[in-house]
Amino acid sequence: MLDKIKEFASTFFVTGDPMIYGADVSIALATIGIVFVLTYFKKWGWLWKNWLTTVDHKKVGIMYILAAILMLFRGGVDALLMRLQLATPDVTLLHPEHYNQIFTTHGTIMILFMAMPLMFGLFNIAVPLQIGARDVAFPFLNALSFWLFFMGAMLFNLSFVIGGSPDAGWLSYPPLSELQFSPGVGQNFYIWGIQISGIGSLATGINFIVTIIKMRAPGMTWMKMPVFTWSVFSSCVIIIFAFPILTITLALLFLDRFGGGHFFTLDFGGNPMMYINLIWMWGHPEVYIVVIPAFGIYSEVISVFSKKKLFGYKSMVYAMFMIAILSFFTWAHHFFTMGSGADVNAFFAISTMVIAIPTGVKVFNWLFTMYRGKITFKTPMMWAIAFIPNFLIAGLTGVMLSVAPADFQFHNSYFLVAHFHSALIGGVVFGYLAGLYYWWPKMFGFTLPETPGKWAFWFWNIGFYVCFIPQYSLGLMGMTRRLSTYGWDTGWQPLNLVSTVGAFLMGIGFLFQVLQILLGIKNFRKLKDTTGDPWDGHTLEWSIPSPAPEYNFATIPQVEERDDWWAEKDKRAKGIFRKQPPIEAIHMPKNSAIPFIMSVFFFIAGFGFVFGWSFFYIPGLIGVAICMICRSFFSYDGDYYIPADEVKRTEAAIRGSV
């Protein structure tokens, strides 16, 4: 009996690596610490009422961002471990198997559990405020989306200490990801972690499309909508077409592994190529899902900090939509070298290049937004400016990669690794950081201190180039991606060492950002944003106090212009004041515990499926079903009214303190 328990424990818990024991200890300590602090300060009720059950889009947004930053840390540590391993030949810091797990989780976490939630966080913070709405279209669904993402991410991360991490690459190509070559539970964690959070992503996509279509303030026609909202709309359109593909693909892979299916195995007529096509039909649009909102942020930030209107607004909108549509015609460029033949390769090469056209137009529009402007270099603007040369390099190398016959030499090499990191860090992460700095005061009511932010900026930027420029060279020297180690005879050592140094510089940049946030919290009284409009903003979110009250707008604004708030400020300066409608009672959604509880059941079910334990997944699924039934049939009083008097009191309190 004891032996059996021992044997079970040794396969259930990941053992044998000091790093994993370290993780075990730190997870245990962090958990004990959190429980202790919450109990000691009697904060359990506060946590439950204000956060775990909230349906307020602003709080959901903040939770998304917190989780994303946590995941950025985890993914970043993975990256640094990999770079340490590759700094010089024959390093034995990581066993090849462990290395494979780390690059797999690094990729998956950074795309799905860092970029996506950071993006959803910014959607949640900014979109309802930009369109003059009091909430998203489906607040309950919004909270559910967050908790599904969170539980999916936690399930995925759990694999590090329980059962073992996936190690077949972040896209898990079969046959490597099939039972025959990956018999452990790692792949199951991959499938269920992504699947659960993917449901949340799809729901968010639907939610924001409906929000943008139905909830814009009166007068805000499509062509008066803020450009970030447009970018969110384009991105969500891609989500609703791309994510169902991912869901089905993962479900089929799960059936292969769990139910003895043969969709993607070679025997019994299955075909791994099918998986590769499907995963990239989601995977390539996914890149544009995350980058288009970043384009929206750059447009907002560049125009605000140049004190100018965005140049070529309509072009920008058309360009974003063109990119969204074209993103579905490029997936085969991920396997030019798979022998599809010249016809297919030529088609996908050209359709990939065509994306460079709208993207190029956007760059020109940003430049001419700054042209004849007054550029101030606050941290959000610095990130936006740093993005441009960066993205030009990513674009150049992207065009190089899209030339199919030349791609035969770049494919799977470090050149490719450098390219997509340029696009994803320089394009996406820089954008979200700009957005985070830009909307920070709207979220928390104070601006972040600039000095540590600038240090962070320079460390990040210099580190970025030092890390990735050598990788282009390494690719041309024949170094392939996902190598766990290499020999001295290759001559790759100096460049790899430089690249590792760059990665650590970025790590220091991240630490400066943590410091910046801590200093901001410490001095928040001094940094308080009393105006609600610290950057002289153009759009509606800056017309209300920071942080926004629960109901966002005391009275729904009447929109007349594209940059309505900017135009309004102009008019006010001239002494023309709009007549404010009277304050009325405000209809709001009530908090609900169902999203959280239902996601916990999803987690339990997912965990059961990972190990194939019916005594976990059956109760889990039943729990999910009960939550759905409760929501559908028994929760009728999901809303309430904030009385007009209370709104007046709140408004007076916030605005009175100015």
Next chain:
Amino acid sequence: MNKKPKAIIALVLTVLTVALLIWTCFYAGGKYVVFDPKGPIGQAQKELIILSTSMAALLIVPVMILTFFIIWRYRDAPDNKAKYEPHWDDSKKLETVWWSIPIVVILILAVITARYTYLLEPSKPMASTQKPVTIQVTALDWKWLFMYPEEGIATVNEIHIPKGVPVRFELTADAPMNSFWIPQLGGQIYTMSGMAMKLHLQADQEGTYFGSGANFSGEHFGQMRFDVEVQSDEDYKNWVANIKKQSKPLTKDGYLALAKPGLSQTDEYSSIPDGLFQDIVTKYVVEGAPNPHGGHGGASTEGSSKSGSTDTGTMSNMNMSGHN
């Protein structure tokens, strides 16, 4: 606060970083194998890379300079007298210009790409008066098996080819897919179970070239490297004769042992079992069913449909791990 010292620090840091990067990328060891081709395919790819890069750079470098100029010219500084027009946000003329520039560039690039795509299609035989050498490549866990059907020999993790003779690679895998890459001779192609891909390359200079697996295939994927020895015709013939004389034969059992996951040194075999490559390719063909990959462009070996169906029976026994 005085802004100037800060600007100087930033400038110095930038210059230092750029200098460091240029130094490491050009002088610190390593060989740019992609830019040092030793055969016509690699040469054509190098030319194409340079051509497409310069085309894209033609657009991007001026934009880069324009970016720095605009940011400098319109910075908000007290002594900056640049024109400020907050409401100037539309110019049909300018927008027409920058919609059309990328369109023209991409149009030209698209034509070039399409031409080269057909020209360099890897399954297309090379124009040559010489009779090509055929090498059948099998990616295994985690080693490469190379069979020379005409010479009747096989090697593991090493390739010898004669100089100036086209080589016709037929590629498959008996393990998770990999990618076969010899950068100095030309681009890579995937190796996949159940398919026989084709890749035509040629080496025009004697020497030892670096080759590797490029697509992640599991635990020891990083060690799937091999050397390509390009020799004179005479040396090549001697090498073949030597192997015929000195090495052991590769048997079916020997293959099964080799195909088990694990690493391997270089090795040579004096003979190969009949139809082994064909057997590996058709391993998964279900009897009576049409080959699912039969219609895949350039992916089937000549005669595969004939020998494939007859050998399938023996192959199902050879499938060591079976399906799960």
